[in-house]
Every structure is written in structure tokens, then in C-alpha cells.
Amino acid sequence: MTTHRTIIVGGGLAGLSAAHTLLENGKKVLLLDKKPSLGGNSVKASSGINGAGTEAQHELNINDTIEAFSSDTTTSAGALARPALITALTSNSAPAISWLTSQLGIDLSVVSRLGGHSVARTHRDKSGAPGWAITSALMKKLAAAAAENASVEIVKNARVMRLLEDAGRVIGVEYETVDGKVEEHGDVIIATGGYAADFSAGGLLATHRPDLLPLSTTNGDHATGDGHRLVSSLSRPAALCDLDQVQVHPTGFVDPANVDAKTKFLAAEALRGVGGLIIDREGNRFVNEVDRRDVVTERMEAIIREGRGPVRLVLNKEAAGEIKSHCDFYVSKGLMKLFNNAKEFSESSGIALDNLTATFTQHTQFASGKGEDPFGKPIFHNANYSIDEPIHVASITPVVHYTMGGISVDAAARALDVAGNPIPGLYAAGEVIGGVHGQNRLAGSSLLEAVVFGRLAGQAAVGSV
Ligand SMILES: Cc1cc2nc3c(=O)[nH]c(=O)nc-3n(C[C@H](O)[C@H](O)[C@H](O)COP(=O)(O)OP(=O)(O)OC[C@H]3O[C@@H](n4cnc5c(N)ncnc54)[C@H](O)[C@@H]3O)c2cc1C
Known part of the structure; x- marks a missing residue:
């Protein structure tokens, strides 16, 4: 069992969900974010988070099932549907909402039916800013934990530049701050978000969807596919999938x-x-x-x-x-x-x-x-x-709004190499992962993906050997 802190790269909803899960299991965490504040695109989310069979749906007499949610997601994902990932997403949806509402006290009592859903299952708070309501609650709680004890450290303005590896295992990261380069050893969870703002020459959009370069984006300027590049640069690289699948809203x-x-x-x-x-x-x-x-x-x-x-x-x-x-x-x-x-x-x-x-x-x-x-x-x-x-x-x-493609993972959020085997010490969660939504992501399923796979990555890292 590793004695190092688990390193989380990215402080959006996926990274925060992973961090809390590790802390709940008595583990130590280092959370790094390249921006001066946490939150990424997660704080911007405006429609809500999906869940099937939740308490709020029950209160509103909405009949929903994991099977119905899976079926809607599979239809939306089309030819690129991956049943194991869809099952992970949908079967963990009600527990994810329950974790946010019961354990973290977040209001998600308003439920709407959005495009592609056969029933109302997108949950939001009464204030109408669900991304902020959810993500800021997790940020506040993590900051409080960091102030109280040494189990968690948050470093902002810390850009991860490279993954460290040893004999096919990821053993840490190198990151850059204003004071220079730092190496940290431990298992790594990549939660850097997508690449819907990567309009750079030779970047991921230019390579995989040059037709979209003239469009504008809804994403923050952090969404440049850093995580995709980090895992591709390994000597045993993680596989990337569906990079041409970009959601235009x-x-x-x-x-x-x-x-x-x-x-x-x-x-x-x-x-x-x-x-x-x-x-x-x-x-x-x-x-x-x-x-x-x-x-x-x-x-x-x-x-x-x-x-x-x-x-x-x-x-x-x-x-x-x-x-x-x-x-x-x-x-x-x-x-x-x-x-x-x-x-x-x-x-x-x-x-x-x-x-x-x-x-x-x-x-x-x-x-x-x-x-x-x-x-x-x-x-x-x-x-x-x-x-x-x-x-x-x-x-x-x-x-340009969301990138469906990304790091190939299994249903436990372990990053997979090109042969489909988990890379020891490397996990990924949130928009940086690929394949969960196939050809099209349903509204509300990305915040869900961040919470579900963030928690799965945290749990997988807890059991890391
Ligand atoms: C305007 C808008 C509205 C949306 N509305 C909804 C909605 O209602 N429902 C829904 O389900 N989805 C919605 N989405 C999509 C959803 O918000 C995102 O897909 C999701 O929040 C991604 O979470 P994440 O944690 O994976 O990434 P992010 O929240 O983007 O966080 C990634 C973090 O990683 C950091 N980072 C990146 N590279 C590095 C590096 N090299 N080193 C260190 N840190 C790094 C970034 O600074 C950032 O803080 C919306 C998106 C946008 C833009």
C-alpha cells in the first residue's frame, strides 16, 4: 500500500469529488489546480445534474429507473455506446445525488425534463445556479478541511507539466508554480476537464475537429486538454478515445x-x-x-x-x-x-x-x-x-461546449493503456475521460459524470496497492 498522498490534478467537480472521497476514507490528498481559483467549468453549469430514482423525484411523483436512464443514454450515445460505462454512470446516479444532498447539504429539489430524457431527472437548486451550488459547497468543505488538518493540501496556480513513472507505474507529478518546479510522489487522479477551449494551432480541436475552429466556446480558458497530453506522453501511454466527438451546444x-x-x-x-x-x-x-x-x-x-x-x-x-x-x-x-x-x-x-x-x-x-x-x-x-x-x-x-472524447477508463475510473489494461497508479474522472456519452452527451450528465467517476476514482485510489 502506498504511503504517499494521492495527487489530484484539477479542482473542478470531478477533482473535488475524488478529494472528498479519499478524505472520507482516511487518505491524504494533494489537490493541484493551474488557475488562481478552483471550480473550472463546473461552477458555470446552469441546467443541473441527472439522477434516476432519487428522493426528489419520489417527492414529485416522478417514476424513473436506472434502466430508463440507461436506455436514454444508450440511444443518445449511438454507435459509440459503451454499456459498462453507461451502467457505472446511471446506477451510481441516485447515490451521487444523495451524497450531495444528504451528506453535503446541497439543495437539488427542482427536477426538470430536458432534451433526450424520457422523464424529468435533471436536478437543480432553487437559486438556479446548480454548478455553483454544488461545486462551491465542495470547495468550501475542502478548504475548511485543509485549514483544520494536514490530510489535505490545496495548491492553486500549480500547473502539472509531467507525470512521473517507474516501470510502467505512474508514481507522481511534476508541477510548476511561480516559485519553480516541484516533484510530488503518489498515485495520480487526472481531473483536468476537456478541450473545448483548445483553439491553439496543432491543438486537439485543430487536429480532430478543424471544422469547429470558427465557432465560439462556452468553456473557460483552462479547458485546453492538458490531461489528455499528460497521459499521452507516458512511455506506457493511456489510450484516448472518441477525440472527434465534440458537443456543439x-x-x-x-x-x-x-x-x-x-x-x-x-x-x-x-x-x-x-x-x-x-x-x-x-x-x-x-x-x-x-x-x-x-x-x-x-x-x-x-x-x-x-x-x-x-x-x-x-x-x-x-x-x-x-x-x-x-x-x-x-x-x-x-x-x-x-x-x-x-x-x-x-x-x-x-x-x-x-x-x-x-x-x-x-x-x-x-x-x-x-x-x-x-x-x-x-x-x-x-x-x-x-x-x-x-x-x-x-x-x-x-x-463548442463539451468534449465527449478523452482518456479511456474502465468502470472503476482506472486509466487504461492501449491494450485495455489499467495503468497502475493512474486514474481519471470528469470531462477528461472519454466514452461515457458516446456520440452525444445528455444534458445534466456531465456534472453527474464528474461526481460519479470522481468518487469511483477516489475509491479506486483508496484501494491502490
Ligand atoms: C457554461 C456551461 C454550462 C454547463 N452546464 C452543465 C449542466 O447544467 N449540467 C451538466 O451536467 N454539465 C454542464 N456543463 C458541463 C460541465 O460543467 C463540465 O463538463 C464539468 O463541470 C467538468 O467537470 P471537471 O471537474 O471534469 O472539469 P472542470 O470543472 O473544467 O475542472 C477542471 C480543472 O482542472 C484544472 N486544470 C486543467 N489543466 C490543469 C493542469 N495542467 N494542472 C493543474 N490543473 C489543471 C482547471 O484549471 C480546472 O479547474 C456545462 C459547461 C459549461 C461550460
């Missing part, structure tokens, strides 16, 4: 004050979940708004190619009311505009009021069962759109 906000910004705010998935409509430049719908991200993105891209952009997201009074804190925030940032009625919006946008009237009337009729929605919308929520009521409107565009 349909709804990045186009900021009227900075239309070409490379980093864009995400218009939360939940905006469509609560009943938002997507319309083209003439005010016509063209897609089932609650379809999966890849499907909605594909339709939007086609519309933009056909010259039918800009594409806009419209929320009626009830939908905006249900997600009020989000809308208030977006309006305060100038990303969303509130109009008193459709006429005001028509005058501002140049869209004919008759078109808006037709779109609103038809949607309301489809929702009440009069006629079939031509885009196959299966569920209607806050569906009655009136031209006389206030509406929130935003311009949206597809953005």
Missing part, C-alpha cells in the same frame, strides 16, 4: 454588444426545457425545441446556411417565470431582452407580427392536442403563447 447567446466574442455565455438548456421556442428570421419554428442537442444544432446550422438566421429563442411569461433567476441574470447582462408584447418585438426585429401570431397560435393549438406538431415535439410545457403578453427574446448560435 445549440444555444450560445449572441451578445449584441460583442457579436464575435470567442467565449460566449451559454443559454441554459433549461430555457428550452421550460417551454422556450426557437424561431428563424421570419418568426417560424423549425425544430422540436426539446430534442437532443445534436439534433437541434444540426437544424439550426442548416437554417443559418440557408440564410434564415438570425435564430432566436423566445420565452413566454410562464416559461420565463419558471426560470426567473436565469432570465433576470441574462437580461442584466444584455443577452436577453424583455418585450411587453409581440408587437414590440415585431417592431424591434422586423419580423412580421402576422408570422409571430401564426407561430404562437399554432404552438398553443398543438399543445392542446389540436393538430400534430410538424416537428414532433412530444411534451409541451408552458405552451400557451399569446401575442399580448410579455416575452423574453435572445439571439442564439451553436457553440
